[in-house]
Amino acid sequence: MEPFDLFSMRESYNRQQIMLCFNGPISRSLIEEIGNALRNYLAADHAHPSSAMDVFGVYIELTQNIRHYAQQKGWTETDASATVVVARNDAGHYVVSAGNIIEQADGEALLACIDELASLDKAALKARYKEQLRKPREAEAASGAGLGLIDIARKSSAPLQASLRQLTDGRAFVSLRAEI
Amino acid sequence: MSNFSIPGSQSTPAIDGDWDHGTLSMQGDSYPENSYELFQQVFSWVERFLLEAGRPLTLELRLLYLNTSSIKAMMDIFDLLEDAHHEGKPVAVNWRYDPRNERVAELAEEFKEDCTFPFAIVALDSATSTS
Numbered sequence: 450m451e452p453f454d455l456f457s458m459r460e461s462y463n464r465q466q467i468m469l470c471f472n473g474p475i476s477r478s479l480i481e482e483i484g485n486a487l488r489n490y491l492a493a494d495h496a497h498p499s500s501a502m503d504v505f506g507v508y509i510e511l512t513q514n515i516r517h518y519a520q521q522k523g524w525t526e527t528d529a530s531a532t533v534v535v536a537r538n539d540a541g542h543y544v545v546s547a548g549n550i551i552e553q554a555d556g557e558a559l560l561a562c563i564d565e566l567a568s569l570d571k572a573a574l575k576a577r578y579k580e581q582l583r584k585p586r587e588a589e590a591a592s593g594a595g596l597g598l599i600d601i602a603r604k605s606s607a608p609l610q611a612s613l614r615q616l617t618d619g620r621a622f623v624s625l626r627a628e629i
Numbered sequence: 630m631s632n633f634s635i636p637g638s639q640s641t642p643a644i645d646g647d648w649d650h651g652t653l654s655m656q657g658d659s660y661p662e663n664s665y666e667l668f669q670q671v672f673s674w675v676e677r678f679l680l681e682a683g684r685p686l687t688l689e690l691r692l693l694y695l696n697t698s699s700i701k702a703m704m705d706i707f708d709l710l711e712d713a714h715h716e717g718k719p720v721a722v723n724w725r726y727d728p729r730n731e732r733v734a735e736l737a738e739e740f741k742e743d744c745t746f747p748f749a750i751v752a753l754d755s756a757t758s759t760s
Contacts, residue, residue: 477662480662481639481640484660485639498727498729498730498732499730499731499732502693502694502730502732502733503732505694506694506696509660509694509696510696510697513660513662513696513698516662517662575739579739579743582700582701582704586665586701596697596698596700596701597697600697
């Protein structure tokens, strides 16, 4: 059994300038409650209202995407588990990261989509966003996180980063990182 | 004919439709997980007003953060207004925002790009001094 000691965890969080993190099944009300805490932290941190709204918006899109995905797959509430981290980097930018379990094939499609978004500049992202907004709802549902991802990319100051770690049973864990 | 009111919550805007005055006001944040459920009621009210009331309709908005599914739902409502405008029905949007948060103005501006009816984006300071 591991000795009971949160010190190393604390050190690691401090080193990575983590403001807030969460790991576990994420419900609709938890998304709201954590979002509330995040807004309070950002206000206490004297974040500019625009950048606080961007950080909050990216957090909402990432976490709601995770819940929508689990619902779409007919997974249980426990399967809608998320690992969410909000931190600052050395340049003082806010970084919002979120990870969840996903089917390997969906994970690969997601990574390809993020790669493609990374090649677009702000104007091209806006055009893509408007195009996606005009797609019928069914098409949006079929392609999954389309609009949300473009929105996150538009709010980010650097291209989105993603990685996929293969698990068993055709599933994988996907990590997404947005720097605001 | 009928007024329509939904109280606001942390993640949903306060919504008031006044049939006699021809106004629909919405204020607050909007990021419910299922925006479609909420906005379907608003959409239906606007649709019915435009069909039956025979009076001008003005949307008074003080919306702040919208998640992408709320943005999609608002776009559907603005599309209804755009169609009505092309049929010669008087419709307008007034979107008031706090000038300290330019993201709200940018959001409103992107909606406005797709609309040809009167769409005013007003910083709250000047809005309060002119009203």
